[in-house]
Each structure stands twice: as C-alpha cells, then as structure tokens.
Amino acid sequence: MNLTFLKLHRSLLFILATMLICVLTLTLSYGHYKGHNNIDWFDVAGEGGITIMTLLWIFFILLSRPKGRVTNLLFAGLAIMNLSMTLDFIDEFVNYDKNQAWLSTIESIPAPFGMILMSIALYHWHQEQMSINLQLRNRERFYREHQLSDAISGLASADYMKSQINRELNLLHHNEHGFSLLMIDIAQFDCFNRQFGAKAGDKLLHEFAQVLTLNVRKNDLVCRYASDCFIVLLPDTPLNMADELSRSIINALESFSFQGSTKKTNIKQKVHRSLITAQHDDSTSALLSKLHKGLLNNKRLFEQTA
C-alpha cells in the first residue's frame, strides 16, 4: 500500500485523533456504565459498524487524495458525521446524569452539518473530476477500471483496446467512414534497454505514452499493446485521413528527445508503424493480425534499406 498521500495529511489525522480523544474523555468521564444486561448488542453492532466504516472512508480518502479543498471538505464532512456516530455508539454503553444529559441530546446535531459539507465536497469533486476526465480522455474513452490500464505507461491495456475495437466493429454500419488502427513499435528497444537499463526503458515507455496522447485527437484511444508496441484507435477516420494523422504522430515521436539520467544522454528513437482501416467483415483478431503483418513488413523494408 502506497502511503505517500497519507503522510501529507498529518494535520488532518491529528484533528481527527484530537476530536475522538475529546469525545471519549468527555463521555466516559460523565457517563455511567449501563450494565451488561441493559446493553442492546444489535444496536452496538449496527452503530459500531457505521462508526468504523466512516473512519475507514476517511482513511481511504486521505490515502488516495493529495492536499486541497476537495480533500478538506470530504474530510470535514465525514469527520463531523463520525462525531455523531461515535456519540451514538458510546450512548449504547453509558447513561448520563440529568446535568450531563445534553451529551445524549446533541448526538444527532453534527450529522446533518457533516452531510451538507459532504454534499458541497461531492459537488467540487465532480468539478475536479471533469477536468481530470479531460486529461484522461485518450486513455479511457467511456470506461474506468484501473485493472484495464497499464501501470508503466498509464495507458489503456491491450484487453481494453480489444473491447473498444469490438465496440467500433459493432457500430461500423452506423459510421460513414469506418475506423482505422495505427500500430507503433519502438525500433531497437531491446538495445536501448541493454544500453541504458530497464529503468530508463520504463521511463522511455512512459514518456512515449505522453507524447502519443498529446498528439492524438480528443476521441482517439491510445493503448500500450505489448512491451514496446502501442495501438491508436482512430474512430470515424478513413485511411487517407488516418495516414496523414499517423505521419504527424510518428513525426512527433521521432522528434522527441529522451533525456537520460546524465545530461549527455539525449536520444531520439526511430519507430515502425502499421496502419489499417476496418472492413465490415473484419473481426478484432483479424484486424490485430493484419496490423502485426503490416508492422513486420515495414520492419523488413526498413532493415533492407538501412
């Protein structure tokens, strides 16, 4: 588990711990134990479960989010709701004297304020998510599932690309132009790895993915298909337009200068490409196999002319 974000929220964790300690001190010092026979264990399980769950939600929010307004609002809303739940939970074990009965009366007051704060937080989260979605549009298209993305490049995985090719094939008769697929393979990536190490290789894959996503259109989908091989799905794009687009993408990739760990390493990588347009009678596997064949032919041609 990566705790980087959690470490950023020490002050929020301190506030939460202080709040819980104050509530426990106050209620346990003023309250009298009800006695075993007067405790409703179903209520204890229900209210205890809700209290623990809200603490767990706070934990995952702080674990997953950087500092900022949305995080603070989510934290404040959940912490205030947790205050009500903790008071309610302790109520199951203790009774208060008449003078301290307010402790029991106020237990439901914080919850609605917490819910209002949570609603404001969710609205701002929505706004934030819209801007993040814009940045991720070439990696996700319509679906988000972290298991369908590649950790090194941050792009969609081969499985997700296959599902999207399937989808486009099913929609083919609705589209005027059909769709095209571009396969891009980094030349001599094995040599690069051996010369600069696997870590630099990973960095190159990551940076290539970024250059790729910067140079495609907003509806295109980019995936890392296999080791040093990427596929770009170009929806509603005939071959001549796809060819023009692919040339500008290849141009951007081959002009990109990889900076190694030392300032002296400044490398430009050649790439091989294969481009096809889908036909009505194609299947996903047939398209991928055509792409592979095209790529092998282009590699052979390149080796012969080199």
Ligand SMILES: Nc1nc2c(ncn2[C@@H]2O[C@H](COP(=O)(O)OP(=O)(O)OP(=O)(O)O)[C@@H](O)[C@H]2O)c(=O)[nH]1
């Ligand atoms: N750093 C790094 N290397 C990887 C990863 N996945 C695969 N590789 C390496 O990528 C290399 C791919 O080698 P090849 O398939 O021969 O490709 P190539 O060297 O580019 O050869 P050509 O495409 O014919 O020019 C192998 O050395 C793999 O070990 C990865 O996630 N990170």
